[in-house]
Amino acid sequence: MNVQYQLPGLNTYLYQKADRLQIPIGGTFELTPMCNMNCRMCYVRKTREEMGRDLLPAGEWIRIGREAREQGLLFLLLTGGEPFLRPDFREIYEELHDMGFVLTINSNGTLIDEQVISWLKERPPIRINITLYGASNASYARLCANPQGFDQVMRGIHLLKREGIEVKLNYTVTPYNAEDFHAIRKIAAEEELYIQTVTYLFPPIRKGRENIGRNDRFTPETAAYYSAWNQLYNMGPKAFRKRTDTMLAEDSCLDFTTETTEEREGIRCHAGKSSFWVTWEGKMLSCGMLDQPSADIIETGFAGAWKTIVQRTAAIRMPAKCTSCASRKKCGVCAAMVLAESGDYEKEPLYRCRMTECYTDACRQVLEEMEEGKSGYTGTME
Numbered sequence: 001m002n003v004q005y006q007l008p009g010l011n012t013y014l015y016q017k018a019d020r021l022q023i024p025i026g027g028t029f030e031l032t033p034m035c036n037m038n039c040r041m042c043y044v045r046k047t048r049e050e051m052g053r054d055l056l057p058a059g060e061w062i063r064i065g066r067e068a069r070e071q072g073l074l075f076l077l078l079t080g081g082e083p084f085l086r087p088d089f090r091e092i093y094e095e096l097h098d099m100g101f102v103l104t105i106n107s108n109g110t111l112i113d114e115q116v117i118s119w120l121k122e123r124p125p126i127r128i129n130i131t132l133y134g135a136s137n138a139s140y141a142r143l144c145a146n147p148q149g150f151d152q153v154m155r156g157i158h159l160l161k162r163e164g165i166e167v168k169l170n171y172t173v174t175p176y177n178a179e180d181f182h183a184i185r186k187i188a189a190e191e192e193l194y195i196q197t198v199t200y201l202f203p204p205i206r207k208g209r210e211n212i213g214r215n216d217r218f219t220p221e222t223a224a225y226y227s228a229w230n231q232l233y234n235m236g237p238k239a240f241r242k243r244t245d246t247m248l249a250e251d252s253c254l255d256f257t258t259e260t261t262e263e264r265e266g267i268r269c270h271a272g273k274s275s276f277w278v279t280w281e282g283k284m285l286s287c288g289m290l291d292q293p294s295a296d297i298i299e300t301g302f303a304g305a306w307k308t309i310v311q312r313t314a315a316i317r318m319p320a321k322c323t324s325c326a327s328r329k330k331c332g333v334c335a336a337m338v339l340a341e342s343g344d345y346e347k348e349p350l351y352r353c354r355m356t357e358c359y360t361d362a363c364r365q366v367l368e369e370m371e372e373g374k375s376g377y378t379g380t381m382e
Contacts, residue, residue: 018274043204067302079106112156135183182376220354272313
């Protein structure tokens with residue numbers, strides 16, 4: 001049974017209670033920054049030469065897992081880079097699985113073959129999240145520098161489905177695969193797989209502060225356009241049309257003259273309250289998109305690192321302008337976006353602000369294109 005999808009109410013309750021008690025119930029182990037692909041917008045990928053140090057050995061990850069379990073960890077995501085690239089991934093995975101964690105794996109899917117399936121099916125994860133970067137090998141060549149990537153990932157998906165291992169698709173829309181937007185949705189429907197689409201790309205500040213506010217991505221106007229298309233697929237045309245009409249009416253009544261409040265919100269999500277991220281070199285972060293606050297889990301142990309992260313995350317405050325913004329409800333901005341876009345928790349994330357400003361008009365444009373038959377929309381008309 002998939003805990004994430006079948007028991008959403010229980011998950012919400014557990015995380016909310018863990019937030020209050022500061023229990024790290026959910027975590028991510030980033031086992032490697034290395035990957036067999038080289039996606040243009042990746043926030044973490046490094047070559048062995050760029051790493052400048054060895055990966056943490058399997059035994060270290062297993063030790064961290066035991067310490068995390070003692071502190072209350074239940075839901076654990078294993079990611080990279082590409083985790084299946086590690087020769088010892090099976091050892092790490094099976095030890096963590098036997099500790100009783102609800103395990104999920106992030107993968108690009110290209111390395112999942114019969115040999116992987118043979119051991120994975122003995123201890124199946126609750127789910128494997130596979131990123132589908134395009135609907136053709138040509139798209140994989142443009143975005144990921146892998147001209148066989150599409151064939152490889154579809155083979156992996158079919159092998160997993162054959163063994164009854166649950167697959168969720170992730171799709172990140174970029175200038176290099178946007179032409180596949182509707183085709184990827186069609187693939188997900190034909191394969192009967194849930195798909196989560198991301199249209200906002202974080203600047204990869206963990207690769208260096210020179211990347212603040214920068215990524216190989218769309219203009220905010222185009223990002224808003226694809227965000228609108230994503231919402232239409234998720235809601236269906238009828239509900240999307242009603243929501244767009246509501247937003248148009250609300251936007252005409254917005255009061256942007258309100259003075260900026262001095263009150264500032266803290267972290268809105270579970271990061272640093274009940275969830276954490278451990279990087280490939282052993283740094284604990286509250287969120288994998290952030291480069292701060294951080295704590296050295298190797299030096300202080302899991303409990304010490306978690307205590308530091310909780311304290312430092314609690315001190316983070318969103319910009320005052322974000323707290324009082326008239327478009328706050330539809331913006332979806334988070335502290336990680338603020339830092340990645342501006343380099344400072346005090347400053348508003350202008351790229352995200354512009355996305356939000358354009359979103360209602362983008363929804364209207366998407367509706368017009370669909371109704372006039374000018375799009376590649378492949379969903380239902382209900």
